[in-house]
Amino acid sequence: MEQVGLAATSDVSLWSLFMQAGFVVKLVMLGLIGASVWTWAIVVDKMLKFGKVRRQLDAFEQVFWSGQSLEELYRTLSDRTTSGMGAIFVSAMREWKKSFERGARSPIGLQMRIDRAMDVTLSREAETLEARLGSLATIGSAGPFVGLFGTVVGIMTSFQAIAGSKQTSLAVVAPGIAEALLATAIGLLAAIPAVIAYNKFSADAGKLTARMEGFADEFSAILSRQIDEKLQPRQAAQ
Amino acid sequence: MKTSLVTSAVLHALVLTWALVSLGSPEAFEVSDSEALPVEMVPIEELTQTQQGVKEAPKAEKSSPTPTKRPDRVENAENAGDNDVDLKTPPTPDAKPLNTESAAAPEKTEKALPTPDPVKEEIEEQTEEKPASEPATEVAALPTPKEEVKPEPEPEEAPAEEQPAENPEAEALPDKIPTPMAKPKVEAQAQTAKTPDRKNEEAKKETKKAASAKESDFNADEVAALLNKTEPSGGGAKRSTETASLGTKKTTIGNTLSQSEMDALRGQIQNNWSIIPGMADAGDVRIKVTMQLDESGNLVGEPVVEATGGSETARRALASGAARAIRKSVPFKGLPPDKYDSWSDVVVNFDPSSML
Known part of the structure; x- marks a missing residue:
């Protein structure tokens, strides 16, 4: 460890800076590079996923409001895996069907069950949208600190080495400090995109969830009207 | 998720490779070699507390030295005086007339420093065992009269007698050397300085000296005429026309406690x-x-x-x-x-x- 930062004072390229660094600093740098890789993986994943979800919502809304029979729509959607509004619609329809097949008594109970089923599906969908955004937030807030930790350790080591070398010319001090600062640089490099991506994706997820909630409310209203219409004649017959 | 992870990893690998290749060692700063500037602390006292004047003169508001006689000005002079050169020493009174007896001394010194000539070199070749420094010590010893105090077995008139006997002996060593034509008086004085055991070397040197004297056509009188006969005087070159007033003769720096x-x-x-x-x-x-x-x-x-x-x-x-x-x-x-x-x-x- 005494040789750290003093062995090759002339070479200050990135690679040599990394290789000169001490064990802890190297570990921090590698960890931060890993965090950066993970951040960008999430960013790419979320970008693809959010685009897909948005397209699905658009397509579903178009189909739903096209005047097509809900029964027919349910039949086409029920035998394939759905997400987003489709999943909410299917869960609501399944509950509706189950209740009517067995002959529901109370319209209020049926309404509540359908709402419950839609809420569960909605929260599940929102959860998948917001998955892994937490790690973005963690990287965004902790990255600079981890980098700073690497820097502090690196500077400590380099100062110890300087004390050992018993000379204080800038040429001796500089490489150790440059190497230590590299850790902070990598930390910021990982943290800045993470923070930006977190803000963007959490806002996007909020918007999509709100859209799905809106649909769920609307569908709930439609179903409620249907329940009233279907149960009214039955009650009138009694 | 797998695909995006791979995408991200590939992206990072690309960026890092690019960074390592293109962000190599940054160019070193061009630093011109500048030497440290020596700074000397000069106490202001030198300027504020200098005074020049005459001790015997009456007290005045401003101390000033004796008025100078010469009208011409000397640039940047700081010390009052009639000199051409600005010296720090106070002017010295007129020197006593020079002793005429001592005028012989310069002649001797001039003799003792022979100009290098081919004859001398020849002699030196012949006497190689002689150390090079010896002539110098001998030369320095020559003009000093102290050497006469050295115990000399022969009486006072001995040098005069020895002289003729010495010369043939010296001539006997180098063959081609011309007969020395030096003044007998000088050689007689030189003889008194030598010790008996160095006779041989002494003789050689004498022949050398004599030869050089002859070769360079040296005339001590001419040199004496060229000597600066101006009276020694100290003092600076700053002209002063004010009346003399109390102060010190010398330019002094004030003597307040630092x-x-x-x-x-x-x-x-x-x-x-x-x-x-x-x-x-x-x-x-x-x-x-x-x-x-x-x-x-x-x-x-x-x-x-x-x-x-x-x-x-x-x-x-x-x-x-x-x-x-x-x-x-x-x-x-x-x-x-x-x-x-x-x-x-x-x-x-x-x-x-x-x-x-």
Whole structure:
């Protein structure tokens, strides 16, 4: 460890800076590079996923409001895996069907069950949208600190080495400090995109969830009207 | 997720490779080699406290030296005087007339420094065993009359007798050397300086000297005529037309106590001064001590302590403390004796708040 930062004072390229660094600093740098890789993986994943979800919502809304029979729509959607509004619609329809097949008594109970089923599906969908955004937030807030930790350790080591070398010319001090600062640089490099991506994706997820909630409310209203219409004649017959 | 992870990893690998390749070692700064600038601290006293004047002249507002006679001006001269060259020494009185007897001395020195000539080199070749430095010592010894004191077995007239006997002996060694034509008087004096055991070498040198004298056609009288006969005089070149007034003949730098000397004096008093801590208003009191000292640093009479500011009790306590401290710390040490004029009657100021 005494040789750290003093062995090759002339070479200050990135690679040599990394290789000169001490064990802890190297570990921090590698960890931060890993965090950066993970951040960008999430960013790419979320970008693809959010685009897909948005397209699905658009397509579903178009189909739903096209005047097509809900029964027919349910039949086409029920035998394939759905997400987003489709999943909410299917869960609501399944509950509706189950209740009517067995002959529901109370319209209020049926309404509540359908709402419950839609809420569960909605929260599940929102959860998948917001998955892994937490790690973005963690990287965004902790990255600079981890980098700073690497820097502090690196500077400590380099100062110890300087004390050992018993000379204080800038040429001796500089490489150790440059190497230590590299850790902070990598930390910021990982943290800045993470923070930006977190803000963007959490806002996007909020918007999509709100859209799905809106649909769920609307569908709930439609179903409620249907329940009233279907149960009214039955009650009138009694 | 897998695909995006791979995408991200590939992206990072690309960026890192690019960074390692293109962000190599940054260019070193172009630093021009600049040498450290030496800074010398010049006390302002040299300019503010210089004075020039005449000790005997009456006192005047401004001290000025004796008026100079020559009208021409010399650039940048600082010391008053009639010289062409600005010297720091005071003007010297007219020198005594030169002793004519001593005029022989220059002749000898001129003789003793022969100009290098082919004949001499020939001789040196022949006498190779002789160290090179020897002629020089011998030459230096020649003009000094002290050498005559050396025990000489022969009587006073011996050199004159020896002379003829010596010359043939010298001639016998080098074959082709021409007969020396030196003045007998010089050689006689040179003979007295030598010791018997070095006779041989001496003889050789004499022939050498004689040969060189002959070759260069040296005339001591001509050299004597060229010698500067102006009377020695010191003094500077600054012309002065004002009437002489009191001051020193020499340009002097003032002899006030320097800051460090004053601090040393103050320190000696402070060391013996025990200020009671926590005294009210002691911080506002200023003490001024006026005292007379003799050359050994002892007090002459009583020190006068003046205290200003602060409360009455604090003033009184501190003033008596200062007086006690002064009496305890005499004799003062470390005062420069050559500046006694400036500390024979000295005023020391104290700020007790800095000593609490």
